[in-house]
Amino acid sequence: xxxxxxxxxxxxxxxxxxxxxxxxxxxxxxxxxxxxxxxxxxxxxxxxxxxxxxxxxxxxxxxxxxxxxxxxxxxxxxxxxxxxxxxxxxxxxxxxxxxxxxxxxxxxxxxxxxxxxxxxxxxxxxxxxxxxxxxxxxxxxxxxxxxxxxxxxxxxxxxxxxxxxxxxxxxxxxxxxxxxxxxxxxxxxxxxxxxxxxxxxxxxxxxxxxxxxxxxxxxxxxxxxxxxxxxxxxxxxxxxxxxxxxxxxxxxxxxxxxxxxxxxxxxxxxxxxxxxxxxxxxxxxxxxxxxxxxxxxxxxxxxxx
Amino acid sequence: xxxxxxxxxxxxxxxxxxxxxxxxxxxxxxxxxxxxxxxxxxxxxxxxxxxxxxxxxxxxxxxxxxxxxxxxxxxxxxxxxxxxxxxxxxxxxxxxxxxxxxxxxxxxxxxxxxxxxxxxxxxxxxxxxxxxxxxxxxxxxxxxxxxxxxxxxxxxxxxxxxxxxxxxxxxxxxxxxxxxxxxxxxxxxxxxxxxxxxxxxxxxxxxxxxxxxxxxxxxxxxxxxxxxxxxxxxxxxxxxxx
Numbered sequence: 001x002x003x004x005x006x007x008x009x010x011x012x013x014x015x016x017x018x019x020x021x022x023x024x025x026x027x028x029x030x031x032x033x034x035x036x037x038x039x040x041x042x043x044x045x046x047x048x049x050x051x052x053x054x055x056x057x058x059x060x061x062x063x064x065x066x067x068x069x070x071x072x073x074x075x076x077x078x079x080x081x082x083x084x085x086x087x088x089x090x091x092x093x094x095x096x097x098x099x100x101x102x103x104x105x106x107x108x109x110x111x112x113x114x115x116x117x118x119x120x121x122x123x124x125x126x127x128x129x130x131x132x133x134x135x136x137x138x139x140x141x142x143x144x145x146x147x148x149x150x151x152x153x154x155x156x157x158x159x160x161x162x163x164x165x166x167x168x169x170x171x172x173x174x175x176x177x178x179x180x181x182x183x184x185x186x187x188x189x190x191x192x193x194x195x196x197x198x199x200x201x202x203x204x205x206x207x208x209x210x211x212x213x214x215x216x217x218x219x220x221x222x223x224x225x226x227x228x229x230x231x232x233x234x235x236x237x238x239x240x241x242x243x244x245x246x247x248x249x250x251x252x253x254x255x256x257x258x259x260x261x262x263x264x265x266x267x268x269x270x271x272x273x274x275x276x277x278x279x280x281x282x283x284x285x286x287x288x289x290x291x292x293x294x295x296x297x298x299x300x301x302x303x304x305x
Numbered sequence: 306x307x308x309x310x311x312x313x314x315x316x317x318x319x320x321x322x323x324x325x326x327x328x329x330x331x332x333x334x335x336x337x338x339x340x341x342x343x344x345x346x347x348x349x350x351x352x353x354x355x356x357x358x359x360x361x362x363x364x365x366x367x368x369x370x371x372x373x374x375x376x377x378x379x380x381x382x383x384x385x386x387x388x389x390x391x392x393x394x395x396x397x398x399x400x401x402x403x404x405x406x407x408x409x410x411x412x413x414x415x416x417x418x419x420x421x422x423x424x425x426x427x428x429x430x431x432x433x434x435x436x437x438x439x440x441x442x443x444x445x446x447x448x449x450x451x452x453x454x455x456x457x458x459x460x461x462x463x464x465x466x467x468x469x470x471x472x473x474x475x476x477x478x479x480x481x482x483x484x485x486x487x488x489x490x491x492x493x494x495x496x497x498x499x500x501x502x503x504x505x506x507x508x509x510x511x512x513x514x515x516x517x518x519x520x521x522x523x524x525x526x527x528x529x530x531x532x533x534x535x536x537x538x539x540x541x542x543x544x545x546x547x
Contacts, residue, residue: 049391053546074393081391085384089319090312101308102392144388 002027002152002182007057010043017043018206030178032193032200033186036299040206041186042082045156049079061152078145082156088130092140103148115143135166155185171196190295204299228257229270230282243269309402317410326368327414333364352429354421358443358515362483365454370475372410373458374468376403381466400538404459411451438517446514449527454479456534463541483507
């Protein structure tokens with residue numbers, strides 16, 4: 001197992017950041033760590049990278065314990081922290097050389113060149129980090145995490161704040177890396193998990209609410225369908241809720257989004273309802289991003305309980 | 306440790322901290338030693354370098370605090386502390402790397418004042434009429450003094466993520482340990498006590514050693530003070546894990 005976490009708990013004062021997390025990540029897996037803000041994603045990653053210790057439980061990376069074999073763990077990990085902190089007054093190459101020196105990388109110059117190439121930093125490699133745009137800084141952060149060719153990559157929100165093209169490039173890079181390394185990345189974008197991860201771990205309020213291969217999660221999600229409907233005039237919400245197969249309704253006045261069982265044929269039912277009430281339907285659309293739905297239900301259910 | 310030292314020292318150069326520190330120190334000391342008639346060696350009539358060794362501890366209070374203030378505060382503020390502490394480096398090697406980088410800068414700043422010795426040596430009548438033992442002792446004293454200041458500065462910087470707060474704490478602690486115990490001794494209630502309280506202060510030992518008398522008691526004192534602040538820094542730095 002590349003990453004193995006047992007009953008991991010972290011409390012800040014009275015606040016429970018993560019609560020009895022248990023999961024294992026095998027070699028070569030790309031795992032998406034999903035959850036709303038404040039769910040405990042970064043906390044878990046900070047414990048795994050030995051930035052801070054857990055309150056209870058154990059965490060192991062590549063067979064080394066994060067508390068007792070911290071230096072060995074840190075040698076195995078490539079870590080991109082959440083806000084990608086960098087020394088802005090250093091040059092790109094100077095910074096990478098500094099990190100390479102810490103890891104005592106052999107063939108330093110060659111390895112730096114490879115990492116610059118991999119992350120697409122070629123054009124900017126002679127600049128100071130402070131002069132780079134956010135997207136390029138993110139690449140420097142990634143290059144820094146890759147410099148010693150680690151077996152485990154831990155990336156905390158690697159694509160946040162990037163433009164769509166950059167997001168696509170970084171995702172491709174992670175995907176390539178994932179073929180030979182264990183990658184754990186956190187995100188709150190579901191499309192990212194769909195695009196690059198083999199498996200998703202969804203956490204909320206410090207607890208795991210789902211831990212499944214992405215495909216399976218998606219199939220589950222497909223059991224329900226969500227439609228957005230706009231009526232020509234106001235209609236009572238409870239009339240919609242009474243339709244067969246409806247699970248939940250959101251919205252007011254004449255605009256609703258309805259979650260219903262897939263086999264309930266909800267579109268026809270809504271249509272009938274409109275006719276019955278002498279209304280017409282202005283627009284009716286089915287949402288495609290189904291993983292989003294399951295994320296929403298998983299994380300909001302836990303909210304209510 | 307060497308990796309950190311190298312990186313820290315390069316950042317002194319690239320941020321112009323090193324040049325500013327050297328210019329300010331040499332300008333002040335140079336003017337006081339040779340130009341201003343109140344303190345000038347030329348006007349004084351004696352072939353000694355006392356003026357340098359008297360004012361350097363005071364200038365160092367500012368300069369060393371300025372050099373060291375960013376070492377940990379900046380990393381805390383920007384978040385690069387997370388980058389460093391998740392790399393395979395022990396806490397002590399990070400602290401010592403930063404410590405020696407700052408100390409190195411101070412020593413390099415001090416280096417050009419060796420010319421003063423050469424000058425005074427040749428101006429003496431007859432030539433060479435200077436108490437070389439005292440000068441060597443004073444330099445050793447000054448180096449130890451700077452080493453304590455740097456340890457105090459690094460410690461202050463580890464306490465806060467605000468550079469200005471670090472600067473002020475460091476200046477206060479340097480001043481306190483350099484001079485405050487001398488002043489305390491002169492308080493009426495403490496006067497006449499057998500064991501002088503000034504023994505705790507740096508200036509007592511600095512004075513001792515600058516007579517050219519390198520006493521093991523003073524050396525032990527200097528090394529203990531440096532270790533005290535280095536280990537306090539380690540304690541504070543490690544407290545992120547509490």
